[in-house]
Amino acid sequence: xxxxxxxxxxxxxxxxxxxxxxxxxxxxxxxxxxxxxxxxxxxxxxxxxxxxxxxxxxxxxxxxxxxxxxxxxxxxxxxxxxxxxxxxxxxxxxxxxxxxxxxxxxxxxxxxxxxxxxxxxxxxxxxxxxxxxxxxxxxxxxxxxxxxxxxxxxxxxxxxxxxxxxxxxxxxxxxxxxxxxxxxxxxxxxxxxxxxxxxxxxxxxxxxxxxxxxxxxxxxxxxxxxxxxxxxxxxxxxxxxxxxxxxxxxxxxxxxxxxxxxxxxxxxxxxxxxxxxxxxxxxxxxxxxxxxxxxxxxxxxxxxxxxxxxxxxxxxxxxxxxxxxxxxxxxxxxxxxxxxxxxxxxxxxxxxxxxxxxxxxxxxxxxxxxxxxxxxxxxxxxxxxxxxxxxxxxxxxxxxxxxxxxxxxxxxxxxxxxxxxxxxxxxxxxxxxxxxxxxxxx
Numbered sequence: 001x002x003x004x005x006x007x008x009x010x011x012x013x014x015x016x017x018x019x020x021x022x023x024x025x026x027x028x029x030x031x032x033x034x035x036x037x038x039x040x041x042x043x044x045x046x047x048x049x050x051x052x053x054x055x056x057x058x059x060x061x062x063x064x065x066x067x068x069x070x071x072x073x074x075x076x077x078x079x080x081x082x083x084x085x086x087x088x089x090x091x092x093x094x095x096x097x098x099x100x101x102x103x104x105x106x107x108x109x110x111x112x113x114x115x116x117x118x119x120x121x122x123x124x125x126x127x128x129x130x131x132x133x134x135x136x137x138x139x140x141x142x143x144x145x146x147x148x149x150x151x152x153x154x155x156x157x158x159x160x161x162x163x164x165x166x167x168x169x170x171x172x173x174x175x176x177x178x179x180x181x182x183x184x185x186x187x188x189x190x191x192x193x194x195x196x197x198x199x200x201x202x203x204x205x206x207x208x209x210x211x212x213x214x215x216x217x218x219x220x221x222x223x224x225x226x227x228x229x230x231x232x233x234x235x236x237x238x239x240x241x242x243x244x245x246x247x248x249x250x251x252x253x254x255x256x257x258x259x260x261x262x263x264x265x266x267x268x269x270x271x272x273x274x275x276x277x278x279x280x281x282x283x284x285x286x287x288x289x290x291x292x293x294x295x296x297x298x299x300x301x302x303x304x305x306x307x308x309x310x311x312x313x314x315x316x317x318x319x320x321x322x323x324x325x326x327x328x329x330x331x332x333x334x335x336x337x338x339x340x341x342x343x344x345x346x347x348x349x350x351x352x353x354x355x356x357x358x359x360x361x362x363x364x365x366x367x368x369x370x371x372x373x374x375x376x377x378x379x380x381x382x383x384x385x386x387x388x389x390x391x392x393x394x395x396x397x398x399x400x401x402x403x404x405x406x407x408x409x410x411x412x413x414x415x416x417x418x419x420x421x422x423x424x425x426x427x428x429x430x431x432x433x434x435x436x437x438x439x440x441x442x
Contacts, residue, residue, distance in 0.1 A: 034099075038099055038103060049115075050113075057116075060116060061117070061120060064115075064116040065171075065172040069165060072165045073165060075105065075161050079157050184206075185202070187199055188200040193217070195282075198217050200216075205394050208394045210395055211228055212395050214397055219398070222259075223260035232386070232421050235364040235405050236328045236330070238419040240263055241420065243326050250276045252325050253325065254317075254324040258333075260332075260333075264277050277307070317347065318350055320354070323353075325360075326359060328364075330364070331366040335366060358409075368404075381407060382407055384404070
């Protein structure tokens with residue numbers, strides 16, 4: 001409302017000043033007011049109805065630019081008829097059509113295009129996008145000046161409108177390259193948790209053909225996945241497949257901070273009752289949004305052996321009865337509370353105690369600090385690495401350039417040689433063999 005009132009006052013002052021300086025007859029003033037009123041209203045309606053940030057925003061922007069071209073083409077044709085056939089401008093109907101086609105429709109289209117550009121800026125992270133308001137007003141000033149200079153000297157006003165079509169075409173091509181270089185961000189869903197806001201973002205960078213979906217807790221990314229095409233196997237699923245159990249009984253898995261994990265869904269699709277999964281998560285909103293938007297929802301009712309536990313992770317782990325064949329620790333879940341270094345000694349001891357003698361413990365996808373997460377003596381361990389992919393690394397999110405998974409086992413010879421898409425560090429291979437030799441010597 002304040003902006004609307006300021007606009008009314010500014011337009012009134014400008015029109016009164018022009019009317020007093022240039023016109024003396026009341027008829028001319030009335031006509032001048034009608035023309036300005038229709039044009040300003042058309043421009044305002046164009047701004048008002050401009051597309052808002054939405055999934056198909058880019059298509060809407062292109063349609064608005066196309067509408068500009070169509071509107072100015074219609075204005076050019078009508079202006080040519082007006083100049084050739086004097087009878088067109090002599091009737092009230094002709095004048096009304098001229099006001100609508102030469103003034104109203106082009107102003108409406110321009111307002112819609114500027115509004116669409118502003119929506120693109122709103123959907124672009126801080127620091128991106130291009131300004132629209134100030135350049136738009138400066139362009140209007142140049143247009144007023146240029147029209148006043150050239151209009152008396154051209155054979156037909158339609159030539160100026162034809163030049164506008166050329167300028168709009170060039171502007172559309174230039175803005176298309178700007179759109180391709182701008183990062184698009186769309187918040188798919190958001191929830192307010194006790195600790196921080198949890199949201200799901202879709203990011204798209206057309207120039208680099210990058211697109212990804214991110215589940216974010218506060219300023220920390222809990223999970224990322226590419227959009228379009230086939231993504232990489234999640235790190236926890238890769239670790240699960242690389243650490244089989246030799247026992248005949250059910251394979252027991254503990255997911256710590258696993259609210260965003262796709263492992264329960266993978267287990268439901270690949271197994272029946274042979275795998276029992278316990279998922280421990282700090283934030284219930286993370287669990288809900290991951291189910292709704294990150295492809296973690298278990299089909300149907302899910303296997304009876306999958307259980308979800310929400311609360312303080314130390315208390316949750318203490319309440320669960322081990323041991324487990326595989327314990328998976330999501331380091332991204334701890335990143336939001338200070339990293340693995342903030343894990344209490346009690347919680348670390350509980351994690352190691354929940355691993356059965358022939359089992360394994362894996363930490364990923366953020367590289368754990370060796371000083372913050374120490375592997376017990378006489379345990380063999382190795383790191384496995386893989387890049388997150390160029391389609392995700394260009395999306396300006398705080399995610400690592402590569403995922404790192406640390407796998408530790410009490411039996412050195414049982415460390416995985418490879419995992420899906422991951423490459424084992426050569427130094428860790430040598431470390432595992434040294435540990436194995438030390439165990440045999442002991």
